[in-house]
Amino acid sequence: MTTVNVALIGYAFMGKAHSNAYRQVSRFFRPRVDPRMRVICGRTKASVVAAARAYGWEEAATDWRSVVARKDVDIVDISTPGDSHAEIAIAAARAGKVVFCEKPLANSVREADRMLAAVQKARVIHMLCHNYRRAPAVMLAKQLIGDGRLGEIRHYRGTYLQDWIVDPQFPLVWRLDRARAGSGALGDLAAHTIDLARFLVGEIVEVAGHLETFIKQRPLPDNRQKKGRVTVDDAATALVRFANGAIGTIEATRMAPGRKNFNRFEINGSRGSLAFDLERMNELEVYFEAEPAATRGFRRILVTEASHPYVKAWWPPGHIIGYEHTFTHTVFDLLEAIADDRLPEPNFVDGVRNQLVLDAIERAAKQRRWVAVRRFRT
Numbered sequence: 001m002t003t004v005n006v007a008l009i010g011y012a013f014m015g016k017a018h019s020n021a022y023r024q025v026s027r028f029f030r031p032r033v034d035p036r037m038r039v040i041c042g043r044t045k046a047s048v049v050a051a052a053r054a055y056g057w058e059e060a061a062t063d064w065r066s067v068v069a070r071k072d073v074d075i076v077d078i079s080t081p082g083d084s085h086a087e088i089a090i091a092a093a094r095a096g097k098v099v100f101c102e103k104p105l106a107n108s109v110r111e112a113d114r115m116l117a118a119v120q121k122a123r124v125i126h127m128l129c130h131n132y133r134r135a136p137a138v139m140l141a142k143q144l145i146g147d148g149r150l151g152e153i154r155h156y157r158g159t160y161l162q163d164w165i166v167d168p169q170f171p172l173v174w175r176l177d178r179a180r181a182g183s184g185a186l187g188d189l190a191a192h193t194i195d196l197a198r199f200l201v202g203e204i205v206e207v208a209g210h211l212e213t214f215i216k217q218r219p220l221p222d223n224r225q226k227k228g229r230v231t232v233d234d235a236a237t238a239l240v241r242f243a244n245g246a247i248g249t250i251e252a253t254r255m256a257p258g259r260k261n262f263n264r265f266e267i268n269g270s271r272g273s274l275a276f277d278l279e280r281m282n283e284l285e286v287y288f289e290a291e292p293a294a295t296r297g298f299r300r301i302l303v304t305e306a307s308h309p310y311v312k313a314w315w316p317p318g319h320i321i322g323y324e325h326t327f328t329h330t331v332f333d334l335l336e337a338i339a340d341d342r343l344p345e346p347n348f349v350d351g352v353r354n355q356l357v358l359d360a361i362e363r364a365a366k367q368r369r370w371v372a373v374r375r376f377r378t
C-alpha cells in the first residue's frame with residue numbers, strides 16, 4: 001500500500017480532531033493510501049512537542065514554512081485560524097503538496113480566490129474540511145433528496161447556535177478579532193450552515209442579512225483588567241434565495257444560552273420533509289407525503305445500519321458514533337481521492353463559493369438590502 005506523509009499545522013482543537021482521524025482511518029476503513037503522521041507544527045515548542053506525543057506524530061516543528069517545503073511531506077493539513085490559511089495553502093500548493101484546509105477557506109473573497117488560483121495552477125489535490133457533510137445522517141439526507149423523495153425543494157431552514165460567549169467576562173480570543181477570524185458567528189458557524197445548504201439544496205444566488213455585536217468590549221486574554229474592542233459579529237441571520245427557486249433562512253450565533261452545538265437544518269419539499277440536529281447526530285427525522293394518512297407523521301430513522309453511509313466500517317446497528325467520526329470520514333474520502341488522483345468535495349471551489357455567500361451577507365447587512373451573490377468565476 002502507498003503511504004502518504006502528513007504535516008499538520010495547528011495542534012489545538014482541530015489539530016486534535018484531525019490527528020485522531022489520521023490515527024483511526026486505516027484501522028476502521030481500508031483506504032488505498034495509508035497516512036503516516038510525519039510532523040505536527042505549531043508556534044510554541046513545548047506545547048507542540050507535547051501534542052506530538054499525545055496525538056502520535058513522529059516529529060514536532062515550529063516553523064510551518066520549512067515544514068511545507070519538506071520533501072518527505074505529501075499532505076499539508078491547515079488547522080490554524082483563518083488569517084494564516086491563505087499564506088500556508090499557497091506555499092503548500094507551490095511546493096506541490098495536497099492541501100487540506102479547515103473552514104472557512106479564508107478571511108476574505110480575495111484570499112479565497114488567490115488560494116483557488118494557486119491550487120489550480122499547481123494542479124494539486126485540494127479539500128476543505130466541512131466535516132458535517134460526512135455525518136451518516138446528512139449523507140442519507142443527500143441521498144433521499146437525490147432520489148427525489150422530497151420532491152421539489154422549497155425551504156431550507158438552517159440554524160447553528162452556541163453559547164460560549166454569553167458571559168461578558170469571556171475574553172477577547174482570536175475568534176472575536178476580525179483580523180484573525182475574518183468574521184464572527186458568520187464565518188465560524190454560518191459557513192457550515194451555508195455549506196450544508198449548498199450541498200443539499202444548491203447554489204445560493206441572493207441574500208439579505210443582519211449582523212449584530214451585542215457585547216462590544218471584552219477583557220483581553222492576557223490582561224483581564226483591560227478591555228479591547230470586539231470586531232466581529234456575535235450573531236448573524238440571513239434570508240437566502242437558491243438558484244433552483246427554493247428559499248431559506250440561516251441563523252448563527254454564539255449567544256444562545258443552553259445551545260451548545262445546535263447545528264440543525266430542516267428541509268421541506270413538495271413530497272416530504274427532513275430534519276437533522278448535530279446534537280442527535282445519529283438520527284434523521286423524515287416525513288413523506290406518500291405514506292398512508294392514518295399513520296403518516298414525522299419519524300426518526302436511526303442512521304446506524306450497515307447500509308447507511310460510512311456506518312459499515314464502525315459498529316453494529318444502534319451502536320452510535322460521534323463528532324470525531326465525521327473527521328475520520330472526511331480524511332478517508334481525501335485519501336481515496338488521492339488514490340484515484342481526483343478532486344474530493346468540498347474543495348477550494350466550494351470554499352470560494354461559500355466565501356462569496358458570506359461576503360454577500362456582510363454587504364447586505366451593511367447596506368440593509370438584498371444583495372446578489374457574486375457569480376463564481378473559474
Ligand SMILES: NC(=O)c1ccc[n+]([C@@H]2O[C@H](COP(=O)([O-])OP(=O)(O)OC[C@H]3O[C@@H](n4cnc5c(N)ncnc54)[C@H](O)[C@@H]3O)[C@@H](O)[C@H]2O)c1
Pocket residue numbers: 009010011012013014015041042043044064079080081082084102103104129130131188
Ligand atoms: N470543521 C469544524 O467543525 C471546525 C471546528 C472548529 C474550528 N474549525 C476551524 O479550524 C481552524 C482552527 O480552529 P481551532 O478551533 O482548531 O483553533 P485553536 O485556537 O484551537 O487552534 C489553533 C492552532 O493554530 C496554531 N497556530 C496559530 N497561528 C499559527 C501559525 N502562524 N503557525 C503555526 N500554527 C499556528 C495555534 O498554535 C493552535 O495550535 C479555524 O479555521 C476554524 O474555523 C473548524
